[in-house]
Amino acid sequence: MPVASPTTTAVMRxxxxxxxxxxxxxxxxxxxxxxxxxxxxxSIQDISAAARVAYGTFYTYFASKEEIFAEVVDDLSADLxxxxxxxxxxxxxxxxxxxxxxxxxxxxxxxxxPMMAILEQVATFSPRLGEVRRAARRTRVEAxxxxxxxxxxxxxxxxxxxxxxxxxxxxxxVDRSAYVxxxxxxxxxxxxxxxxxxxxxxxxxxxxPPPKGDACRR
Numbered sequence: 601m602p603v604a605s606p607t608t609t610a611v612m613r614x615x616x617x618x619x620x621x622x623x624x625x626x627x628x629x630x631x632x633x634x635x636x637x638x639x640x641x642x643s644i645q646d647i648s649a650a651a652r653v654a655y656g657t658f659y660t661y662f663a664s665k666e667e668i669f670a671e672v673v674d675d676l677s678a679d680l681x682x683x684x685x686x687x688x689x690x691x692x693x694x695x696x697x698x699x700x701x702x703x704x705x706x707x708x709x710x711x712x713x714p715m716m717a718i719l720e721q722v723a724t725f726s727p728r729l730g731e732v733r734r735a736a737r738r739t740r741v742e743a744x745x746x747x748x749x750x751x752x753x754x755x756x757x758x759x760x761x762x763x764x765x766x767x768x769x770x771x772x773x774v775d776r777s778a779y780v781x782x783x784x785x786x787x788x789x790x791x792x793x794x795x796x797x798x799x800x801x802x803x804x805x806x807x808x809p810p811p812k813g814d815a816c817r818r
Contacts, residue, residue, distance in 0.1 A: 623661045626651045631672045635714040639669065639722045639729075669722065670732050676715050677736050683708035694751050695810040699798040702774055705740070706794060709778040717783040737775065741767050748805065757805050770801050 615623065629651035633642050644665055648655045662668040684704030690696040709716055723733035744767035751757045757766075774797055781788045802809040 619661075622651075622653060622657065626653065626658065626661055627668065627671050627675060630668045631675070631715060634669065634672065634718050639665075639718050666726070666728055666732075669729065672715070673719060673732050673736050676712055676719070677739070679712055680705075680708040681739075683711055693810075694747070694756060694805075694807050695798065695802050697747065698801050698807075699794065699810055701744075702797045702801070703794050705774055706778055706790065706797075709775075710782050713782040716779070720779060720783070737771070741771050744771055751805070751807070756807060761805065766805065770804060773797070773800065 626647060630642075630647045633646050633650045637646065642665070644658050645655055647665075647668065648658050658668075662671070684701070684707070687700050687704040687707070690700035719733055719736060722729040724730075745763045748757060748761070748763040748766050752759065752761065752763060757763075777793065777797060780786045781793070799809045801807075
């Protein structure tokens with residue numbers, strides 16, 4: 601959800617087609633600028649210049665840098681979901697579904713690594729932007745929690761496993777691994793990574809892992 605500045609309020613009015621185009625142009629320019637300069641070193645003037653609009657035009661659409669950043673993150677989340685959802689369908693067993701989700705997330709992260717790095721940066725110095733970061737992962741964690749709860753109801757996962765904590769911890773394993781590989785640049789083999797993350801995820805839940813090599817099949 602966009603975070604408004606306590607001292608500035610964007611002008612709220614129905615947008616014309618031209619206004620919608622200008623707003624979208626600002627969001628795209630903001631993303632490019634954040635990726636190039638980082639969040640702290642990006643100013644509203646930088647974003648306006650990159651979008652080729654007047655400085656004052658920015659405030660017609662956004663109240664602050666925090667607000668447009670939240671909009672950029674909304675678009676980022678949509679990009680991540682679109683890439684992950686494009687992965688071929690999985691089989692009905694939990695291990696196949698975990699492998700598909702892991703594969704999709706790593707490939708989505710790779711395609712958006714510069715912005716993911718900025719998202720990690722902002723969460724460390726601003727409570728409001730920290731909430732933007734948490735919101736960006738909330739949907740994925742909730743989907744994992746629901747899946748683990750379903751497997752638990754079927755007797756596939758131990759009854760004493762808390763689905764919410766398991767989803768948070770195991771999702772963090774995948775998310776942090778992606779950060780280390782795609783942002784920090786630690787060498788890795790993607791197919792091996794998918795296989796091993798799937799194995800670790802399944803083992804932690806007591807699920808039967810996929811046969812060796814199956815986690816990497818498309």
